[in-house]
Amino acid sequence: MKADKHVPPVTDLDGKKRPLIAIAASFLLVVCISLVAVQGWSIYSARETQLAQSAAATANMARALADHADSTIELVDTILASVVESVQHDGITHYGERLHLHLIDHVSRTPSLQGMYIYDASGNWALHSLREPIPVLNNADREYFVYHKTHKDKLAHVGPPIRSRSTDTWVLPVSRRLEDKDGNFIGVALATVQLSFFRTFYDSFDIGKEGNITIALDSGALVMRRPYVQENIGTSIAKEPMFKQWRATPASRAVPVDLDTLDRMYSYRPLRRYPLFVAVGLSTDETLANWWANAYISTAWVVILLLILMWMGLRLFRQVTLRDELEEQLRNAQLALVTKNRSLKLLARNDGLTGIANRRLFDARLDAEFNRAVRDGTSLALVLLDVDFFKKYNDHYGHPAGDACLQFIGQCIRTGRRRAGNLAARVGGEEFAILLPNTDLYGAIVVAESVRRSIASAGREHQANPAGIVTISCGVHALVPTKGMESKQLVEAADKALYLAKSTGRNRVCPDAPAVSSRRERASILGS
Numbered sequence: 001m002k003a004d005k006h007v008p009p010v011t012d013l014d015g016k017k018r019p020l021i022a023i024a025a026s027f028l029l030v031v032c033i034s035l036v037a038v039q040g041w042s043i044y045s046a047r048e049t050q051l052a053q054s055a056a057a058t059a060n061m062a063r064a065l066a067d068h069a070d071s072t073i074e075l076v077d078t079i080l081a082s083v084v085e086s087v088q089h090d091g092i093t094h095y096g097e098r099l100h101l102h103l104i105d106h107v108s109r110t111p112s113l114q115g116m117y118i119y120d121a122s123g124n125w126a127l128h129s130l131r132e133p134i135p136v137l138n139n140a141d142r143e144y145f146v147y148h149k150t151h152k153d154k155l156a157h158v159g160p161p162i163r164s165r166s167t168d169t170w171v172l173p174v175s176r177r178l179e180d181k182d183g184n185f186i187g188v189a190l191a192t193v194q195l196s197f198f199r200t201f202y203d204s205f206d207i208g209k210e211g212n213i214t215i216a217l218d219s220g221a222l223v224m225r226r227p228y229v230q231e232n233i234g235t236s237i238a239k240e241p242m243f244k245q246w247r248a249t250p251a252s253r254a255v256p257v258d259l260d261t262l263d264r265m266y267s268y269r270p271l272r273r274y275p276l277f278v279a280v281g282l283s284t285d286e287t288l289a290n291w292w293a294n295a296y297i298s299t300a301w302v303v304i305l306l307l308i309l310m311w312m313g314l315r316l317f318r319q320v321t322l323r324d325e326l327e328e329q330l331r332n333a334q335l336a337l338v339t340k341n342r343s344l345k346l347l348a349r350n351d352g353l354t355g356i357a358n359r360r361l362f363d364a365r366l367d368a369e370f371n372r373a374v375r376d377g378t379s380l381a382l383v384l385l386d387v388d389f390f391k392k393y394n395d396h397y398g399h400p401a402g403d404a405c406l407q408f409i410g411q412c413i414r415t416g417r418r419r420a421g422n423l424a425a426r427v428g429g430e431e432f433a434i435l436l437p438n439t440d441l442y443g444a445i446v447v448a449e450s451v452r453r454s455i456a457s458a459g460r461e462h463q464a465n466p467a468g469i470v471t472i473s474c475g476v477h478a479l480v481p482t483k484g485m486e487s488k489q490l491v492e493a494a495d496k497a498l499y500l501a502k503s504t505g506r507n508r509v510c511p512d513a514p515a516v517s518s519r520r521e522r523a524s525i526l527g528s
Contacts, residue, residue, distance in 0.1 A: 021317065021320055021321065024313075024316065024317070025313070025317065028309060028310075028313040031309060032306055032309060032310070035302055035305065035306060036302070036306070039298065039299060039302045042298070043295045043298070043299070046291055046294065046295070047288065047291050047295075050287060050288060050290070050291045051265065051287065051288075054265050054282050054287040055265060055267065057282065058265055058266065058267035058280045058281065058282050059267040059269075061205060061207075061213075061267070061280045062267040062268060062269035062278050062279065062280040063269050065201075065202070065213065065215070065269070065278045065280065066269035066270065066271055066272075066277070066278040068201060069198070069215055069271055069274075069276060069278060070271045070272050070273060070274065072112045072193065072197070072198075073156075073158065073172075073174060073193065073271070073273075073274050073276075074273060074274075075110065075112070076110070076112060076113060076174050076191045076193055077156040077174055077176075077191075079106050079110065079113070079116070079191065080116070080156065080174060080175075080176055080189055080190075080191040081156075081176065083099075083102075083103065083106075083116065083118070083189055083191075084176045084178060084189045086099060086102075087099070087118060087178060087187075087189060088178060088179065088180075099127060100127060100128075100129075103116045103127065103128070103129035104129050104130075104131060106129070107129045111197060112193050112194060112197045113191060113192070113193065113194070114164060114167065114169065114171045114192040114193065114194040115128065115129045115130060115164070115166065115167070115171075115191075115192050116128070116129040116189075116190065116191045116192075117129070117139075117189075117190045117191075117192075118178070118187060118188070118189050118190070119139055119140075119145060119187050119188045119189075119190065120186065120187045121185055121186050121187050122138070122140060123138045123139050123140025123141070123142075123145055123188075124137075124138050125137050125138075125139070126187065128166070130166060137165055137166075139165070139188075139190075142159075142162065142173070143159045143160060143162075143173075144157055144159040144173045144175040144188065144190065145175075145188050147159070147175075148175060148176070148177040148178075148185070148188050149185055149188075151177070152177070152183070153177065154176065154177055154179075155176075156174055156175070156176055156274070157174070157175050157176070157177075158172065158173070158174055158217070158274050158275060158276065159172075159173045159175065160217060160219070160221035160223075160234055161173075161195060161221065161222075161223050161233050161234045162234070164192060169194065169195075169196070170195040170196075170230070170233050170234075171192035171193060171194060171195060172192065172193040172195060172223055173190055173191075173192055173193075174190070174191045174192070174193060175188050175189065175190045175191070176188070176189045195223065195224050195233065198215060198223070198224045199224055199226070199228055202224065202226045203226065207226070207280070207282060208282060208283055208286040209283075209286065210264070210283030210285070210286055211226070211264075211280075211281065211282050211283060211286075212225070212226065212227070212264055212266075212279075212280070212281035212282075213225065213226040213278070213279070213280055213281075214226075214237070214242070214278070214279040214280075214281075215276060215277070215278050215279075216237055216243070216276065216277065216279075217275055217276055218270075218275040218276065218277065219236075219238070219275075220236045220237050220238030220243055221234060221235075221236060221237075222234065222235050222236070222237050223276065242264075242266055242279060242281070245266070246266075246268045246277060246279060263283070263284040263285070264281030264282060264283055264284060265281065265282050265284055265287060266279055266280065266281040267279070267280050267281075349361045351410070351425070351426040353403055353406055353407060353410075353426070354406055354407055354409070354410025354411075354426050355407075355410060355414075356410045356413065356414055356424045356425055356426055356432075357423055357424065357425035357426070358425065358426060359425065359426070359427045359428070361423075361425060362423065362425035362427055362433055362435065365423050365425075365435055366382075366435060366487050366490075366491070367487055369435060369437045370481055370486075370487040370490065372437070373437065373480065373481050374481045374482065374483060374485070377480060378437070378438050378480065379438065379439060379440045379441075379478055379479065379480050380435075380436070380437055380438075380439070380478065380479065380480075380481060380490065381435075381436040381439040381440065381441060381443065381444035381476065381477065381478035382433060382434070382435055382436065382444070382476070382477055382478070382490050382491065382494040383433065383434040383436065383444055383447060383448040383451075383474055383475070383476050383494065384427075384431065384432075384433050384474070384475045384476075384491075384494040384495055384497070384498045385409075385413065385431070385432040385433070385434070385448070385451065385452075385472045385473070385474050385475075385498075386430060386431050386432075386472060386473050386498055386502070387405070387406070387409060387430040387470065387471075387472055388462075388465055388467075388470075388471045388472060388473055388502075388506045388507060389462070389464050389465045389506075390402070390405075390429070390430035392464035392465070393405060393462055393464060393465070393470070395464070396463060396464050405460065405470060406426075406430065408455075408458070408460065408470075409430075409432065409455065409470075409472065410424070410426060410432070412451055412454045412455050412458070413432055413434060413451055415454070416434075416447060416450045416451035416454055419436075421437050421438070422434060422435060422436050422437070422439075422447070423435040433494075434447060434448070434451070436478075439478065440478050441476065441477070441478035441511055443478075444476045444477075444478050444511075445476050445509055445511055448474040448476050448509045449474075449509050451472070451474070452471070452472055452474055452507070452508070452509055455470060455471065455472050456469060456470075456471050456507065458470070467506075467507055471506060471507035472507070473498060473501035473502050473506045473507065473508060473510075474497075474498065474501055474508070474509040474510070475494045475495060475496065475497030475498025475499070475500065475501055475510055475511075475512060476494060476497055476509060476510070476511045476512070477490060477493035477494040477496075477497055477511065477512055478511075479493070493512050494512070496512045497510045497511055497512030498510070500512060
């Protein structure tokens with residue numbers, strides 16, 4: 001278009017002024033981006049640091065609490081083991097007053113102990129550490145008694161929390177099996193740990209208003225939790241996200257807890273010798289409260305600074321560009337028009353998928369070359385190509401794969417057209433054409449066969465094609481047009497040749513021309 005020649009040249013003043021504006025704008029943009037980037041990185045680093053410190057704090061606290069619980073139960077278990085040894089040595093029926101006083105002494109000197117008890121094989125109280133006499137009770141229904149009666153494990157068994165029948169307080173039972181010399185079950189020795197002992201200890205830690213400390217059995221039975229809710233003692237927390245996460249990956253993460261739906265950063269620590277674990281959770285909101293406050297303040301200052309910089313920059317650029325704003329708009333409009341025209345030209349001439357010429361350009365070039373051949377008395381050849389079983393290819397591999405296949409065919413045709421004056425075009429869905437000026441039938445067959453072989457030799461998979469690969473069929477025709485002939489005659493003859501190639505087995509080049517009237521002559525040309 002002539003619009004390409006009407007774009008006004010950039011003056012020397014514009015050449016000196018606009019780079020300066022670009023440099024100033026780039027500098028201001030770099031400063032703003034740098035401020036935002038530094039602020040963002042600072043906020044992110046501060047948040048990660050705060051979370052890392054919280055994770056370290058919860059991990060250290062969980063380790064300390066787990067060690068405390070482990071030591072507490074180990075001390076109780078050690079006392080219980082000595083009592084078991086005495087009972088099994090002397091026999092459960094020869095305990096006497098001395099062992100009773102011994103149990104009372106152990107409980108009085110151990111703050112975590114609520115009581116110690118010995119039961120016979122029937123679950124009846126045979127001995128206890130209580131100072132006052134109590135009614136005769138039977139504990140054969142307790143979980144720990146059933147466990148030891150059915151298991152020959154001589155190690156300590158830590159059961160789920162229970163409410164003591166003697167003091168009506170919540171306790172954690174630690175028990176051992178009693179056996180005679182033949183290994184027969186003769187009863188259970190029990191020591192109960194006061195849950196209030198853990199509660200008092202956990203209350204001494206600063207975990208914020210929304211913090212959480214949990215100790216529970218591996219089975220999910222809750223032993224103690226801060227904040228303390230008595231109704232939750234002994235209930236199962238196996239369905240809580242916190243418990244499921246500990247089972248999956250014992251690491252620190254923020255997860256919502258079913259009891260209060262708060263996000264907390266949890267750290268877990270299993271006890272070394274007993275089937276319990278400790279979980280410490282700090283509220284994510286409380287952990288990040290100071291970080292949020294600092295982030296708001298620092299971000300506000302950065303925003304104010306950015307606004308000032310932007311206001312000053314806009315004022316400066318406005319003063320510089322105000323005088324030639326109209327000229328710049330005109331130039332931009334003309335440049336946009338030229339660019340649009342070039343894009344329209346490209347779209348009008350080329351196929352959007354394959355990049356080669358489209359049907360419109362092919363028809364125009366066909367008429368022009370046909371008229372030129374009439375004037376000059378030269379030969380004009382046409383090759384029509386069609387992808388074999390392309391519909392089945394699309395159905396089997398999908399349309400994206402079909403588009404990629406057509407792009408591959410277009411590339412092979414582009415590289416196989418031999419001369420610069422030849423035109424490769426996509427004239428239909430899977431149909432292509434090669435227009436060959438000043439080319440006889442033999443030359444056209446050579447070009448078509450070269451393209452066919454290059455496509456077949458690529459070995460592109462096509463399971464719906466009997467050949468197993470992507471192939472093409474080619475119809476070739478050449479003529480020396482004379483006055484009174486039309487270009488469609490060349491196209492119709494090449495199309496007949498293409499039909500012949502398809503009907504005789506595909507993946508071949510077939511000429512169709514008056515000059516090649518017999519099958520033997522066609523075979524001779526193809527063989528040459």
